[in-house]
Amino acid sequence: MKILDQPIAGGSAISYAGLLEKIEILRSALRWASRLDRPEIEKLLRQSSALRDEVMQLSHKERFVRAASSAEPVEPMERSGGERRRALLDRSFVFEGTFGDNPKLLEALEIAEKAAPTDLPVLVDGESGTGKELMAKVIHANGSRADKPYISVNCGAIPENLLESELFGHRKGAFTGAANDRKGKFESAHKGTIFLDEIGELPLAGQVKLLRVLQAHEIQRVGSDEIIHVDTRIVAATNKNLRKLIAEGSFREDLFYRLSVIQVTLPPLRERRDEIPLLISFFGDEAAEALKRTPVKMTPRLRDFLLNYPYPGNIRELRNLIYRLSCLGGDVADIVHLPDDIRPSAPARAAYDAIAGLDNGGFKLTSLSDAKRAASDEAERAFLERGLKEVGGTVAELARRCDMNRSHLQMLLKKHGIRSKDFRQHHGNADDKSKAH
Numbered sequence: 001m002k003i004l005d006q007p008i009a010g011g012s013a014i015s016y017a018g019l020l021e022k023i024e025i026l027r028s029a030l031r032w033a034s035r036l037d038r039p040e041i042e043k044l045l046r047q048s049s050a051l052r053d054e055v056m057q058l059s060h061k062e063r064f065v066r067a068a069s070s071a072e073p074v075e076p077m078e079r080s081g082g083e084r085r086r087a088l089l090d091r092s093f094v095f096e097g098t099f100g101d102n103p104k105l106l107e108a109l110e111i112a113e114k115a116a117p118t119d120l121p122v123l124v125d126g127e128s129g130t131g132k133e134l135m136a137k138v139i140h141a142n143g144s145r146a147d148k149p150y151i152s153v154n155c156g157a158i159p160e161n162l163l164e165s166e167l168f169g170h171r172k173g174a175f176t177g178a179a180n181d182r183k184g185k186f187e188s189a190h191k192g193t194i195f196l197d198e199i200g201e202l203p204l205a206g207q208v209k210l211l212r213v214l215q216a217h218e219i220q221r222v223g224s225d226e227i228i229h230v231d232t233r234i235v236a237a238t239n240k241n242l243r244k245l246i247a248e249g250s251f252r253e254d255l256f257y258r259l260s261v262i263q264v265t266l267p268p269l270r271e272r273r274d275e276i277p278l279l280i281s282f283f284g285d286e287a288a289e290a291l292k293r294t295p296v297k298m299t300p301r302l303r304d305f306l307l308n309y310p311y312p313g314n315i316r317e318l319r320n321l322i323y324r325l326s327c328l329g330g331d332v333a334d335i336v337h338l339p340d341d342i343r344p345s346a347p348a349r350a351a352y353d354a355i356a357g358l359d360n361g362g363f364k365l366t367s368l369s370d371a372k373r374a375a376s377d378e379a380e381r382a383f384l385e386r387g388l389k390e391v392g393g394t395v396a397e398l399a400r401r402c403d404m405n406r407s408h409l410q411m412l413l414k415k416h417g418i419r420s421k422d423f424r425q426h427h428g429n430a431d432d433k434s435k436a437h
C-alpha cells in the first residue's frame with residue numbers, strides 16, 4: 001500500500017484539492033483491505049497522523065493569511081509609518097533588521113507579510129542596494145519554512161555554462177569536469193526557500209527548466225533523465241527591467257508571469273530621503289557595535305554632505321559609508337574621511353562650510369546670522385560664476401540679462417575675486433570687446 005509518500009500539500013499554495021485526494025486514497029486503501037496485519041495498521045496510523053499534521057499546517061497557514069489580510073480594517077495608507085510598523089510588530093512580524101517607516105517600504109513589508117505564509121513565488125525588484133536580498137530573507141523568516149534551508153544563488157555571478165548545473169545539479173560525466181554526481185541548489189533548498197538573485201541573467205535554457213520547477217515542482221540534473229521532485233519556495237530578484245528583457249527576447253514572458261505572481265518593489269533611497277538621518281544613526285550604532293567602539297561623531301559639514309548626497313548605491317552605499325566613517329573617523333569623522341570619488345571639491349566644501357555655519361573646518365558654530373550671510377555669499381558667487389559662463393565672460397551682457405547695473409556687477413565680481421576673462425577663453429569669445437576689469 002503506497003500512499004502519502006509525497007507531502008500532501010505538494011509544496012504549492014494552500015491546496016484542499018490535494019488534501020482531499022490524499023484522504024480518498026487512504027479511504028480506498030482501507031475499504032479494499034481484506035485483512036490488515038499489525039505492521040499494516042501501524043503504517044496506516046502513521047499516514048493518518050501525517051495527514052492530520054498537514055491539515056493542521058494548512059489551516060494554520062490559512063488563518064495566518066486571513067489574519068494578515070483582515071486584521072487592520074483601516075486603509076494602510078491612511079495610517080502613519082510608525083503605526084503600520086507597530087501593527088506589523090504586534091502581529092509578530094520578523095523584520096530581519098529592515099529599518100524605516102517610508103510608506104513604500106512598509107507597503108513592501110505588508111505584501112511580504114501576506115505572501116510569506118503561502119508558497120507563491122515572489123519577484124522582488126528595485127535598484128541596486130535597496131534591500132532585495134534582505135526582503136527575500138524577510139519572506140523566508142515569516143513563513144512556515146523559516147526553520148528549513150534558505151539558499152541564495154546569484155544568477156549573475158556564475159558563468160553561464162555552469163549555471164544550470166549549479167541550480168539543478170549534474171550527473172557524473174555530464175560535461176568535462178563533472179567528476180561526480182552533484183546535487184544543485186534546488187535540491188539543497190528542498191522544503192525551504194531558494195533566492196534567485198539577478199534572475200534576468202538566467203540563460204534561456206535555464207529559464208525553461210525553471211518554468212518546469214514552477215509548474216510541476218520537478219527538476220532534472222544536467223545529463224540525467226531522472227525526474228526529481230522538489231518542494232522549494234522561489235523568491236527571485238532583479239534590478240533590471242524584465243519587461244524590457246522580454247521585448248529584447250532574452251527573458252521568457254511566461255516565466256515572468258509565473259515568477260511575479262506577487263511582486264514587491266523596493267523604493268530607492270532618494271525617495272525616502274526624510275529617513276536618511278535615522279538611517280545614519282541606525283547604521284552608526286550598528287557599526288559601533290560591530291567595530292566595538294562608541295558611535296562616531298560627525299562634523300556638521302559631513303552631516304550636511306550625507307544628508308544631501310544622492311546615493312546611487314542606495315542603502316548599501318549609505319551603510320558602507322557609515323561603516324567607513326566609523327572606522328576611519330577617529331572620534332570625529334569629517335568630509336576628508338569620505339572616499340575620494342565622492343569627496344566634494346574645495347569650492348563645494350566651502351559651500352558646505354558656509355551652510356553648516358562652520359569656521360573653516362573647525363567645529364565652532366558661528367551665529368545664525370553669520371551662517372546665513374556665508375550661505376548667501378556662496379550663492380552670490382555661484383550665481384556670478386554660472387552667469388559669466390553662460391554669457392562667455394561678457395560682463396555687459398550679464399548685466400543686461402540680469403537687469404543689473406554694470407558697475408554694481410563689477411563691484412560684486414571684485415568682492416569675490418572673480419575675473420571675467422577667465423570665462424572668456426572657454427567659450428571662444430576672444431573677440432569680445434567688453435572688458436570687465
Ligand SMILES: Nc1ncnc2c1ncn2[C@@H]1O[C@H](COP(=O)(O)OP(=O)(O)OP(=O)(O)O)[C@@H](O)[C@H]1O
Pocket residue numbers: 097098099100126127128129130131132133134135239315316319
Ligand atoms: N531597509 C533597510 N534597513 C536596514 N538595512 C537595509 C535596508 N535595506 C537594505 N539594507 C542593507 O543594505 C545592504 C544592501 O541590501 P541588499 O543586499 O539586500 O540589497 P540588494 O537590493 O540585494 O542589492 P543588489 O541589487 O546590489 O544586490 C545590506 O547590508 C542590507 O542589510
Ligand SMILES: [Mg+2]
Pocket residue numbers: 132133197
Ligand atoms: Mg542583492
